Structures are given as structure tokens and as C-alpha cells.
Amino acid sequence: MTYGTTFPLWRAAAGEHWQDYTRHAFVRQLADGSLPRESFLHYLVQDYVFLVHFSRAWALAVTKAETLDEMRLCADTVQALIGDETRLHVETCAKEGIDEATLFAAPEAPANLAYTRYVLDSGHSGDFLDLLAALAPCVLGYGEIGARLASEAGETPYRHWIDTYASEDYQQVCTAVGALIDGAVARRLGDDPQASPRWPGVCHRFTTATRLEVGFWDMGLAP
């Protein structure tokens, strides 16, 4: 999966952290079905809270955008996040007797706090591109993981999770976000973005968010 031209460059800049994230033990156990239910539910409750703050970050991106097309895609993402995206979480947790009010009020794990507030700070202290660099590992990493697991995974109770991110719909979201990033880079860093003095900074944000994804999986494995 390349999702445009910028993402492969950022992914390469993240080095081994990208493998640590996308080939984490949590991901392997989702694929082979050995992930303890308790870990999955712990992850899912935290991920619900994560998505609430991610919606806030995409809403911040609407205010940081410089074109109507940028605004539209970010506004659509906010809508998708607070509309459909949390359904997997709400429905799975409801079957386990956890209602949505409990999800919303769940105390945040430190790894969750660190990640979401880092992303929000990237938008507050930086510009639209800084914010996108911090948002990208989450959106595109799950696209890459979903697409890979769809073909690799064996018999697993987590098939629904895999199918969600492997789906045509979600892969299209990743393609659209990849194009948004490419357009934002061209607009702000010019024709030779890797020569821009800002390039190392945006790569650093992408890498930091990738490391925080690793921390999020670690948190899931230690309920």
C-alpha cells in the first residue's frame, strides 16, 4: 500500500518504528486469534476514547486548512468518526455489558493520553501539515495492517476488526487521506519537499506518532 507519494517517504523515515507498529505482537495475535478477549476489550474501550479525541484533532484540522477541499475532507472525517467509526466499539462492548456512557467516561490510560494530546498539540503549535503528519500513522497504518491481515489471517474471532480496515470503503479513505497529504505537502513545501527546511520536522512528527501507536498496542496487551 502506498497511498500516494509522501506516505512511503515518511514511512521510510520512521525506520524500524514502522515495523514495530504494524507487526506488533498485538496485531499478530489479532490475526492468529490468540489475543486474549480481556486485552481486546481493554483496547477497544481505550480506542473509543481515542477516537473521541481524534475527532477533535480532525476538527482542529478544519480550522487549520487553507483550501475548501482540505476543509471538506477534514470535516467529512469528523463526521465519519463521530458517526460510523465508533460502531464496532459500541456494538462489541454492548455485547459484553459495557454501555456507551461507560465508554465515554472511561479513564484514559497514560499511553492513550500521550498519543491523542501529542496529536492535538501538533495542530495547536504547528500548521495543517504538522497536524497531518501526526494524524497519518493512525489512518494509513490501520489501512496497511487491515489489507495485510485480510490475506494473512487464519481462523480468528477478530475477523470483523480485520474486515473493517481491509474494506473497500476504508481503503478509499486511506487513498483520499494520502492524496490530501500529497496536496498539502506540495502547497506548503513546494516541488522538492525533501529539500525544504521543514521536511525533517514533519518526518519527526510522523515518527513520534508511530512510536505512540506502538505504545498503544503495548497498553492493549497489558490490561
Ligand SMILES: Cc1ncc(C[n+]2csc(CCO)c2C)c(N)n1
Ligand atoms: C490507536 C488507533 N490508531 C488508529 C486507529 C484507526 N483510526 C483512527 S481514526 C480513523 C479514521 C480516520 O481518521 C481510523 C481508521 C484507531 N482506531 N486506533
